[in-house]
Structure formats: C-alpha cells, structure tokens
Amino acid sequence: xxxxxxxxxxDECLAALQRGESIEACLARYxxxxxxxxxxxxxxxxxxxxxxxxxxxxARETAWExxxxxxxxxxxxxxxxxxxxxxxAWLRPLAIATALLVAVIGGTGATALxxxxxxxxxxxxxxxxxxxxxxxxxxxxxxxxxxxxxDQSNERVAEITALVQKNKGIPANVLSALYDRxxxxxxxxxxxxxxxxxRARLRDQSAAQExxxxxxxxxxAASARDEYVRAVALIHNTRLQGGxxxxxxxxxxxxxxxxxxxxxxxxxAEGIWNVGGLDVRIDDRTxxxxxxxxxxxxxxxxxxxxxxxxxxxxxxxxxxDAPPTxxxxxxxxxxxxxxxxxxxxxxxxxFSSQTIQTGKLKVGERxxxxxxxxxxxxxASSVKAAAAEAPGESDSLTFEGTxxxxxxxxxxxWNVGGLxxxxxxxxVDARAGKAAxxxxxxxxATIDNxxxxxxxxxxxxxxxxxPALHIxxxxxxxxxxxxxxxxxxxxxxxxxxxxxxxxxVAVEAVREGQELRAARSMVIELPGQSGVTRVLAAVRSxxxxxxxxxxxxxxxxxxxxVSGDPVPGxxxxxxxxxxxxxxxxxxxxxxxxxxxxxxxxxxGPSPTxxxxxxxxx
Amino acid sequence: xxxxxxxxxxxxSLDQPRVxxxxxxxTAEKAGSEALAEWELVRRAQQYDEEAxxxxxxxxxxxxxxxxxxxxxxxxxxxxxxSDVMLKMVEAIRSYSFRGLPFGAWLFxxxxxxxxxxxxxxxxxxxxxxxxxxxxxxxxxxxxxxxxLERGQLQVALKHLTDEQRQVIVLKFIQGFDNRxxxxxxxRSEGAIKSLQHRALLALRRIIQPEGR
Numbered sequence: 001x002x003x004x005x006x007x008x009x010x011d012e013c014l015a016a017l018q019r020g021e022s023i024e025a026c027l028a029r030y031x032x033x034x035x036x037x038x039x040x041x042x043x044x045x046x047x048x049x050x051x052x053x054x055x056x057x058x059a060r061e062t063a064w065e066x067x068x069x070x071x072x073x074x075x076x077x078x079x080x081x082x083x084x085x086x087x088x089a090w091l092r093p094l095a096i097a098t099a100l101l102v103a104v105i106g107g108t109g110a111t112a113l114x115x116x117x118x119x120x121x122x123x124x125x126x127x128x129x130x131x132x133x134x135x136x137x138x139x140x141x142x143x144x145x146x147x148x149x150x151d152q153s154n155e156r157v158a159e160i161t162a163l164v165q166k167n168k169g170i171p172a173n174v175l176s177a178l179y180d181r182x183x184x185x186x187x188x189x190x191x192x193x194x195x196x197x198x199r200a201r202l203r204d205q206s207a208a209q210e211x212x213x214x215x216x217x218x219x220x221a222a223s224a225r226d227e228y229v230r231a232v233a234l235i236h237n238t239r240l241q242g243g244x245x246x247x248x249x250x251x252x253x254x255x256x257x258x259x260x261x262x263x264x265x266x267x268x269a270e271g272i273w274n275v276g277g278l279d280v281r282i283d284d285r286t287x288x289x290x291x292x293x294x295x296x297x298x299x300x301x302x303x304x305x306x307x308x309x310x311x312x313x314x315x316x317x318x319x320x321d322a323p324p325t326x327x328x329x330x331x332x333x334x335x336x337x338x339x340x341x342x343x344x345x346x347x348x349x350x351f352s353s354q355t356i357q358t359g360k361l362k363v364g365e366r367x368x369x370x371x372x373x374x375x376x377x378x379x380a381s382s383v384k385a386a387a388a389e390a391p392g393e394s395d396s397l398t399f400e401g402t403x404x405x406x407x408x409x410x411x412x413x414w415n416v417g418g419l420x421x422x423x424x425x426x427x428v429d430a431r432a433g434k435a436a437x438x439x440x441x442x443x444x445a446t447i448d449n450x451x452x453x454x455x456x457x458x459x460x461x462x463x464x465x466x467p468a469l470h471i472x473x474x475x476x477x478x479x480x481x482x483x484x485x486x487x488x489x490x491x492x493x494x495x496x497x498x499x500x501x502x503x504x505v506a507v508e509a510v511r512e513g514q515e516l517r518a519a520r521s522m523v524i525e526l527p528g529q530s531g532v533t534r535v536l537a538a539v540r541s542x543x544x545x546x547x548x549x550x551x552x553x554x555x556x557x558x559x560x561x562v563s564g565d566p567v568p569g570x571x572x573x574x575x576x577x578x579x580x581x582x583x584x585x586x587x588x589x590x591x592x593x594x595x596x597x598x599x600x601x602x603x604g605p606s607p608t609x610x611x612x613x614x615x616x617x
Numbered sequence: 618x619x620x621x622x623x624x625x626x627x628x629x630s631l632d633q634p635r636v637x638x639x640x641x642x643x644t645a646e647k648a649g650s651e652a653l654a655e656w657e658l659v660r661r662a663q664q665y666d667e668e669a670x671x672x673x674x675x676x677x678x679x680x681x682x683x684x685x686x687x688x689x690x691x692x693x694x695x696x697x698x699x700s701d702v703m704l705k706m707v708e709a710i711r712s713y714s715f716r717g718l719p720f721g722a723w724l725f726x727x728x729x730x731x732x733x734x735x736x737x738x739x740x741x742x743x744x745x746x747x748x749x750x751x752x753x754x755x756x757x758x759x760x761x762x763x764x765x766l767e768r769g770q771l772q773v774a775l776k777h778l779t780d781e782q783r784q785v786i787v788l789k790f791i792q793g794f795d796n797r798x799x800x801x802x803x804x805r806s807e808g809a810i811k812s813l814q815h816r817a818l819l820a821l822r823r824i825i826q827p828e829g830r
Contacts, residue, residue, distance in 0.1 A: 010818075011796070011811045018793060040818045043825065047790040050771050055682040055696060063700035064674055068667060070707050075665040180693055 009033050013041055017048075056176075058126050062133075119166075120159055120174035129177055142188050143195050149185035150201055153178060157209055160216070167359040167385065169221035170228070179231040182206070186238050203242040208354075210235045214301050214313070215356055215382065217258040218425065229254040236313055239287060247284045249303065253311050256304030256424060262318070263430030263459075265298050275300055276430020276459065277439075279409040280310040288315040297431055304424060308410040318431075329551055330368040331533035331578070336361050341383070343367075343533060347552060347578055352379040359385030371551060378551070397452070397486030398573065399443045400460070400470035400592070406437050416443055417469045418511045419452055419488075426454040432461040432597040442573075442592055447487035461570065461593040469516065470563070470590060471507045472524070472573075475499050483507075483518075491517045502527030504575075506588055508563070522561055524575045524588045533584060535574045538598045542568055546583075549574070553583035560586040569596025652719065659720050663711050670707065677721065678703055680792060681728050687787055688732060690772055698735065702728045722798035725788065729802050774824045781805075782817035789814055 010033075013026040023041045027034040116131075118124035132152055139145045156178035160170055182202075189199050213232050220228045229251040237248040263276020271283045273292070280302055282289055289312075292298065296317045303311045331343035340350040341361060349369050351357075361367065365385055372381040401417025412424035421443055433439055440462040445454045473486020478498035483490045483505075490507055492498065496518075499505050504525040509518045525532045537550035547554040547566070554574055556562065566572065570593030576586040655676075661669035681702050686695035705727050713723055775783045781803065788799045789810075796810040803810070 007811055007815045010815055014789070014814065015795065018795070039822060040815075043818060043822050044790050047771065047786060047821070048793075050791065052679065052683040052791070053686040053692075053695075055679055055699065056692065059692075059696040059700075060678060063678065063696070063703060064671070066700060067670065067674055067703050067707050070704060071665045071667060071670050074707065183691070184693065 006033055006036060010037060010040060013037060014044055017041060017044060058130070062130060119162055120171050121163065121168060125173060129173075143192055143198060146185045146188040146192070146195070146198055146202075149181045149188070150198070150205060153181040153185065153205065153209070156181060157212060160212070161356075164216060164219050165357045165360065170216065170219050170224060171221050172224035172227040175220075175224055175227035175231045178209070179227065179234055182209075182231075182234055182238060186234075186241075199242070203239060206235045206238045206242070210239065210313075211354065212356070214258050219358065225255075226251070236285075236287075240285060249285050249311065249313070253305050254303040255306035256308060258313075259302050259304060259310075259425060260300070260427040261302055261310075261430065262299045262428070263297065263434065265292065265296055266294055274434075275312075276428060277407055277434035277436045278310060278428065278430075280312050282312045282315065286312040286315050291315065291317045293317070308412060308424075310409050328368065328370055328536040329533060330366060332366050333361060333363050335363060340380070341367070344578055347533070347582075347584075349383070350377070350379050351383070355380045356382045357384075358382070361385060396473065397443075397445045397447070397488065398470075398472040399445060400590070401441065401443070401468075403435065403437055403439050403441055407435050414454070414457070416441055421445055421452045421454040421457075423454045423457060427456040429456070429458040431459070432593060432595075433459045435459050452487075458571075458592070461595040461597050469509045469511060471509060471516075472590070473505070475501055475503045475505055477501055488516060491515055493518045493521060496521060499523050500527055504532070506563070506590065522588060532575055532587065533578060535576075535584065536571065537574070538571045539566055539568055540598075542566055554589075555579065555583045555585050556589070557585055560589060562586075562589045562591065564589075564591025565594065566591050567593060567596055569598050570594065571597065655720055656715055659710070659713065659715070663713070665707075673706070673720075674703055677706075677724055680721075681724065684725065684728060684787055684792060685732065687772055687775060687791065688783060689735075690776075694735070698728065698731055701731055705731075718801050719798055721792075722794060722801050725792070725794070725798075726802045729784065770825075774821055777824045778817060778820050781813055782820055785810060785813045785817045786821060 009030050013023075013030070016026050017023065023038065023045065026041065027037055030037060116128060118128045132155075136145060136148060139148060156174055159174050160178075163170055163174075185202055189195055189202055192198070210232065213228070213235065217228070232254055233249050233251045240248060261275050261278060261280065263278075265273045265275050265282075268274050268279055271281055272279050273282045274280075275298065280300060282292060282300075292315060297319070298315050298317050300312045301314045303313050305311060329343070329347070329349070331347070333341050334344045335342040340348055342348050349371070361383065362385075368384045369380050370382045371378050399416065399419070401419070404415040404418060407414060412422055414421050414423050426443075428435055435441065435457065440460040442458040442460060443454050444456045445452045447453070471485055471488060471490070473488070475498070476484040476487070478484070478501075479489075481492075483492050483498055485505060485507060490509060499521075503523050505521055505523050507518045507521045509516045511517075535549065535551050535554070539547055539549050541548045545556040547556065549572070554576065560576075566589075570591065572592055573590040574584065574586050575588045576584040579585045658669045658672050662673055678699055682695050682699040685698040686692060689695050689698070702724060706724060709727075713720065775786065778786065784803055785799060788794045788802060789796075794802070796807045796814075799805075799810050800807045805813070
C-alpha cells in the first residue's frame, strides 16, 4: 500500500474543494487525517469566501480610457515600447495624462472647465478629481507633488465647508478624496525630512482638518460614515506620527461617533480615567495627554468605539473657575456681514475662520449660535440656521431633571426624570459635578422617530428636590385635555387654558407614574411673535436689575419671571428681547445652578467684542 | 486538460451546489470550454480588437486590483498597479502564446513582478505605509479568532505571513489558481507550491485560530 504524505493529501483535498467537492466528502476519504485536515480545509474555505475588494468605478473607467487609447495607437501602427522601459518612470504618467486629457478634453472640454467649481454632490465632481490627478501625473518632483496634494486636500476641506453651508450631508466621495490626498502627501513627506516647512504644514493642516471633521459628525451622510472614520483616523494618526508617536487609532475606534466631554478627571485603572462620571481611555493616542493631572478639569474630544467604549482623541485642561467655554444664543438675524452677524436688538456675533456655518444665513431667519470664549474674546464656534419648520411642528426640547439610574460609559441610554434619552452623540458638560445617579442635569433634545435624542447634557450645581422637572418647548397641540410640548404629553395645571399652538412655553412639572403633571406654566413667546433670543450662560455679577452674563448684559424688568434664586457664578437660561439700549430684556429666566460654577465678575476679555466697523443696522 | 481550473474562483464554486466527485470531469470540461472561449478573446485582443480587450479588461482588472489591494492595503496603490498591469497587457499581448500557461496566470505573473518592483522601490524610499500602521492595531491576532473572517481581518492576517505564503494564499484561495499556474506565476515548482500552501495554511491558522479552534 502506497503511503501518502499529509501534504499530498491536503493538496488533493484543496484541489477537490476548488472543483466544488465538500469538505466532508474529502474527510470521508481520509479518516486517518480528518482531524488535521478539517481545520485547514475549513480555513481555506473561509478565505475563499472573503468578499473581494472592488475597484472604484471611476478609477476603473479612467484606466480603461488609458488602455483603449493605447490600443488605438497600436492599431494605427504605433510602436510598442521596449521591454526594458520602466512604465513607472516618466512615460507612464505622460501616457496616462495624455489618455486622460484626450478623454476629457476631446469629449467634454467644456465639461472639464465647468467641473472646476463642482461640489461633491455634482455629477461633474468626478471630472474635477480626474483633472487634479492628471495634473499630478505631470509632476516629477516629489516635494512639489506633496505641496500640490496638500493644496488639493485643502480644496476638499473647502468643498466640505461649502456643503455644510448649504445644509447638505457630506458624501463619501469627498472624504475618500481627502483621505487619498493626505495619505499620499504624508507618504512622500515621510521620505523627505529636509522639507521641514511642508512637514509642518502637513501637521498644522491635519490639526485644523481634524478639528473641523470632528465637529461635523452629524453632517456626514449615513452612507459616508465608513469614509469619514477612515479619514479622521488617518488625519489623527498623521498628527500622532508627526509628534513621534508610534501608536495609532483605527476606524473601529470611531465607529460609534464623536462626543465632547468636559469635567474633572480622576484615574480609574491603567489608561482609564473617569471624566465627569464617564470612563474614558486616555493614552498615547490622545493628543494633549501630557497636560493631564489628577483632579484637573479637562475638555475632551472622544471617539466612541463600535462597542460604546470611549477613547480620548484630544484633551485640553481648563481652569476650574474659568468662564464656561461655551454659551448658547439663539435669535433672529438682522444683518449678515463678512465677519459676523447682528442679531435682532443689536447683539453682534463675531465669526472666526474656524466658525462652522450650517445652512444659509439670511436676514429674518432664526439661528442657533454656540459661542466659545478664547483668549481673543468670544467668537461663534458654530452658527446653525434653525430648521425651517413651523413653530407648532418643532420638537426640540429643553428638559431639566434628575438622573434616575446609574450612568455607564457603555450604555447610551440615560434615564432623566423618568424619560429615556439616547445620549450617544451628546456633548456632556460635567464641570459642575459628575454625571451620575442623582445628579441634576439640563438636557437639550429632539424627538426622532418617537425617541428622545439628547444633543447636550449639562450637569448642574443644584440641590433642588429631585422630582421637580422643568420643560421648555413649543406647544404642538392640546389633544384630549393634555398639552403636547416639544413632543411630550403633559397634563396641564388645574384650570389652565391651553396656550395657542406654536407658543413657546416653560412648564414646571412632576412625574406621577407615567404622567407628567404640570404645576406651573408660562408663555414665553406667542405664535407670530419673533425676536426672542435665548441665552445659556453664566451670571458673572448681579447689580439690582442689571445682570452681567457671559454673552452681555441682561435687564430684569417688572414683568420678568425668574424661576429660582440667581447666584453669581451660576448659570442661567434666559429668554428675552434685545432692547434698543443693547442689553437683553429678560422675559423668562431659569436659574440652573444653585452654587457658583465659575469665577464671578472678574475682569477679562470682553464677552462681546467691540463692534466691527460694519455700521450697526 | 486540468490547467484551466483557475478560471473557477473558489469563492464562486463554494456558493454553488456541491458537486459530487463523479461530476468533477464535467466541471473540468466546463472549465476547458471557458478556457477555449478565453483563448478566442485573447486571439482577437492580439489584433487590438477593442471589444475583446474590453472583455479581458472587465474580467481581469477587478481580480488584479483585489490581488494588489490585499497585499498593499491601499486602494490608490492597488488601482495604480492594476492599471499598470492592464497597460502592460495591451503592450505585450502579441508576445503571449498559449503554451500551457493560462492567460490569467500570465497576467498575474506581470502583477507579481510589478508588486516586487513596488516593494523594492518603497523599501529604497523608506516609505511609511500608513495603512499598515492602521492595520497593525486593527486587531491583535488573538482577537481575530473571535470574529468571522472578513476582508480587513484577512488583510491583517496576511501581513503576518511571509511574502511567499501570502502569495500562495491569495493566488490559490482567493484567485482560484491551480498549483501549476501558481508555480509559473511565482517561478517555483509545483512541489514547492504544495509545501508552501501547507505551511501558509498552518501559519494563517495560528494567526486566526491561535487556540486551534
């Protein structure tokens, strides 16, 4: 009997598998080897089932144009190139560029020209990328190529910004192209240590791009999330490697999105820190980690992994008693200038080069502004045109209540005042205390498909009675003796008439079983009225009826309703109308903190910088 | 003739109903007729017939691209390499003659040589492959065993193999070539390929199923 080696038996079975035979049939022929054969055959089968990576359609078409053009040349008797010629040298780029130019200009010259202004949502955008590539094929100097790639990378960022301003989702193609330009530039510059200026530009450009992309998670089209996380991971790793790090983050680390967390930090375990109640991994992949100290208050940008785990991408420490770095203002645009906007009543909101504008800014439209205090003063970090929906359809909600269950970094659902909020993308401001069971929080949320989705959660310095809830939203109707406010069904106070649909109301309520029962309510704005501005900011000083808050001056009048006792250094939500004298005449004030969370009345940068030369409307 | 079995990708054949050993001859016969049809295409392409070139291009560009992508982990480098190989195909197709070496194996030999050139150039430049650093932290070999084998995981696992082991895994189990064709592509004997595939599978198993699962 001929003894066959295992190697030979394996080979026969693998060939049989290729012909379509089953693993079991093969094992039955070689029972003596079955135990060793099975895992190897199964593995071969799994490898064979791996889905193939498919080429991008436009790349495939571009290459075909090249082949077709070369074949036509050969048909006409064109010379074959010698076998010794290196296609990777100068002939190939020339051939590719020629073929592409013939294809693009010959067929659609005007199209190529028109494509130069195309945005990623345009059918011409593909042509724009082609022509950019064609330009590179004619560049033979590596440093110059890297420089052009960095320019092209900036062009991608400009396209992304333009899309956001048009309130359009960011598609995959522009993110993929951004990734491509950055990676190619990084690869070239890794080999060019003498190009210090270009390497510095790559580093700075990457930092700015990462800041922008991290702020735009919600603007990314759902179908482009893979490209987004890939681009962010590459840019972050370029920054890490520019700083000499050898570690990197992966797209999987970002699969669950991005969130911002502020709070006191304390160590939990090796590499894990608790930040304002949430456990976050802070390690060599965190930019700014060197500044981390136990007990410090830090501001983190955090990647949410596929399993909900939190990985800090960047970290900066902030002084405990510094003014809040963020304040929110919403109001009506009175004038748009090159460097900011005037809101109705005369408040000027200055923009910086980093200000993210979502939607077109038009006079008379409402905007929501996030103000950021920097060393240069207070500027808008984002300006968002309010959704063009009828007030009665608005389902945005401001909700104040107590966290009812334990908070876990891994669970994105938080129970606040008996309501379940989805918090996976929410900004968490936990400077005033940990986000933990029993903490009082202010939640800004919207209703999406019947679910409450939080956009921000602010932990309050408050010792109020836990059952008290505070709700501000638009009245959407009064079905069956109840009020619908911001998507919540509320039982009205005894004897109270329903406010008109579309009114903005504040309601103080308690929870009774499944029911929200209002104790008090007030109308802040009636439908048809306009010009009400909302401010979330810290009160720096109180002088009788004049309050100095982070975003300017607030005047309390005889008709102002103030809910709670104001504390200098504590935060307040203020609704009011800007007065001709330039301050905000308060209609309704909700005091959020019962203890100071920030420094009071300290001289510092003017919260609202001096008006620009633009004439005030 | 057995040489043309490569035209049936393993991934495709596994999705088909199981074929009994008795039907193997029929499979080989089908493969043979496919090879003849392809030879006819090649013959026309040698006259620079655009339709035939397009058919060959559609058939092989995605395969060469996938082959390159699995080893380079970079879509742009893979696109460049696939375009290069297809351009070379047009340039050199008249020198191809069917002497037992399937057309696909001929093309993959070009691809393999291009890949070697590329690696050599990169090494000379000391080029940083960012996709490699990404992939290296994608998952540890141990954690790979926990999940189904996906393209990204296969890519990571392939990086832990030697170049020859990687070639055999991709050419045999992804591209579906037989040992003889792989030998011609890699410049090795069929016996060497048999040994290589055994070692490659064992190594891959150690990476993907470290506890022998």
